[in-house]
Amino acid sequence: MQFGDRALDLNRxxxxxxxxVTPDSxxxxxxxxxxxxxxLDKALRQAAAMAExxxxxxxxxxxxxxxxxxxxxxxxELDRVLPVVxxxxxxxxxxxxxxxxxxxxxxxxAALGAGLINDVRALARDGAMQAALATELPxxxxxxxxxxxxxxxDAPHYDDVVEEVCxxxxxxxxxxxxxxxxxxxxxxxxxxxxxxxxxxxxxxxxRLEELHRFGLPLLVGTSRKTMVGQVLDKPVDQRLxxxxxxxxxxxxxxxxxxxxxxxxxxxxxxRMTQAVCQxxxxxx
Ligand code: 8Y4
Numbered sequence: 001m002q003f004g005d006r007a008l009d010l011n012r013x014x015x016x017x018x019x020x021v022t023p024d025s026x027x028x029x030x031x032x033x034x035x036x037x038x039x040l041d042k043a044l045r046q047a048a049a050m051a052e053x054x055x056x057x058x059x060x061x062x063x064x065x066x067x068x069x070x071x072x073x074x075x076x077e078l079d080r081v082l083p084v085v086x087x088x089x090x091x092x093x094x095x096x097x098x099x100x101x102x103x104x105x106x107x108x109x110a111a112l113g114a115g116l117i118n119d120v121r122a123l124a125r126d127g128a129m130q131a132a133l134a135t136e137l138p139x140x141x142x143x144x145x146x147x148x149x150x151x152x153x154d155a156p157h158y159d160d161v162v163e164e165v166c167x168x169x170x171x172x173x174x175x176x177x178x179x180x181x182x183x184x185x186x187x188x189x190x191x192x193x194x195x196x197x198x199x200x201x202x203x204x205x206x207r208l209e210e211l212h213r214f215g216l217p218l219l220v221g222t223s224r225k226t227m228v229g230q231v232l233d234k235p236v237d238q239r240l241x242x243x244x245x246x247x248x249x250x251x252x253x254x255x256x257x258x259x260x261x262x263x264x265x266x267x268x269x270x271r272m273t274q275a276v277c278q279x280x281x282x283x284x
Contacts, residue, residue, distance in 0.1 A: 001138060001184070001217065003095040003115030008056060010217050010256040013270050016057035016097060017050030017263045018223065019043060021080045022064045022072075044087050051094045054267035057116065058092070059259060060084050061099030065120055065149040065194075078105055082112060089113040097140075103131035110135035118219075120144055120194060122172045129179055138185045140219050140257075141172045145195025152195035161200040162207050165190050166214075173214060187217040187257070193225045201227040205246060208253040221259035222246040223266075244269045252277060 001010055008014060021043060047058045062080035063072050072080075077100065085096055095115035100106060103125065106117050115137060122141040123129045132139050143165045146152035158164045169188050176186060188211055190204045201222075211218055222228065228242035229235065240262055247258055247266055251273040260266045275284045 001187075003057075003138060004110075004113060006095050006115055008095065012274055013251050013255060014056040014257050015054060015263055015266050015270060016059050016219070016257050016259040017047070017053075017055035018259060018261050019047055019050070019058050019060050019084070020064075021060060021062050021084055040083055040087055043084050044091060047084075047088050047094070048092055050263040051092045053264035055094060055263045057095045057097045057257065058088060059097040059099050059118055060088070062105075063100065063102075069149065071150075074102055074104060077102055078108065081105060082108055085109050085112045085114055101125045101128060103127040106131045106135055110137055116140065118142075120149070120191065122169075123176065124172075129176065133176075133180055136185075138187060139176070139181070140187045140189055141169060141176070142189040142219075143168050143191040143194065149194070156195045156197055156200060158200060161196065161203055162210050165204060166211060169211070170214065173216070183216065187219055188214060189219040189221065192220070192222045192227060196227075198227055198230045201225075202231075205249055205253075208250060208255065212254060217256035218254065219257040219259060220246075220250040220255040222250070223260040223262065240265060248273050 001008055050058060060081055062077040081098065088094065088096055089112055096113065097116040097118045098105060098109040098114045099118045101119050101121040117132050117135065117137050118140045119128065120142045121144065123132055123139065144152055145156050173186055177183060190211060192201050192204065223243045224236050224239045228239040232239065232242045244265060247269050250258060251270055258266060258270060
C-alpha cells in the first residue's frame with residue numbers, strides 16, 4: 001500500500017505507535033505538555049524511540065476521544081498536531097498517520113508529508129470525505145456507535161455486533177468509492193471501545209476474520225483499553241500483557257496494522273506470532 005511517498009508491504013503486519021499530543025490524554029498523562037505548552041522535542045524523542053523500536057507508523061492525535069473529554073477547537077487541534085508532523089517528517093523515516101476528523105487538518109497535514117488519515121468518525125464530518133479524497137492518501141475508516149466519543153458509551157446496543165459493524169463499514173466504503181476513492185486507498189477498523197460493551201469488544205476480536213469480507217487491510221487498536229482492564233481488573237498502567245494477548249489474536253486473524261502504546265514489546269509479539277503462522281512458507 002502506498003502511504004504518500006512510502007510504499008509498505010502489508011503482507012507482514014505492521015506496528016503503529018501512538019503519539020498523543022493532547023494535554024489531558026489519560027494513558028500518557030499529557031507528558032508532552034508543560035504549563036499548557038507542547039514540548040516538541042519531547043514528542044519527537046518519543047516518536048524516535050517508537051521508530052527505533054520498529055514502528056512503521058506514528059499515529060498523531062490532537063483531539064482526546066476519551067468519553068466525556070472536552071471538545072477542542074479546530075485551531076487548537078491544528079496548532080497541536082502540525083508542528084509535530086513537520087518535526088517527525090524532517091527527522092524520522094516513518095509513515096505519519098493523522099488521527100483526525102477535521103478536514104482542514106487532513107489537508108494541511110498531507111501537505112506537510114503525512115502518509116495516512118486515521119479517522120475514528122470514518123469521514124462522516126462535513127467536508128471530511130472531500131478533503132481526504134483530495135489528499136490522495138489512504139484512509140482508515142473506523143466504526144463507532146453513537147455520534148461522538150462523548151456519548152458513545154451510553155448503553156451501547158447491538159442485535160449482532162459483528163454484522164452491524166460490517167454493515168456500517170460496508171456503507172462507508174461504498175460512500176467513499178462513490179465520491180471517487182479507489183478501494184486500494186481504504187482500510188477498516190472495528191473500533192474497539194468506541195460504543196461497545198466488554199462483550200461486544202470480545203466478540204469483535206474473536207470474530208475479527210469476518211471483517212476480511214471487504215478484502216481491505218484491517219487496523220486493530222486495543223492497546224491498554226478498558227476491555228483489557230475489565231477482563232483483568234487492572235488499571236491502565238498494568239494492561240501490557242493483556243494488550244499483548246489481543247495482539248497475538250489480531251495477528252493470527254490476519255490484522256495488517258496494530259496500533260499500540262508499547263511498540264518494542266508489540267514488535268516482538270507480532271514477529272513471533274507471524275513466524276508461527278507463516279512457518280509453511282519457509283520465511284523468517
Ligand atoms: C487506554 C488507552 C484506554 C487508550 C483507552 C485508550 C483507535 C483509534 C483511538 C482505534 C483507530 C484510545 C485514535 C482511543 N483508538 N484509531 N484512535 N483505532 N484507527 N483509548 O482503535 O486509544 S483513541
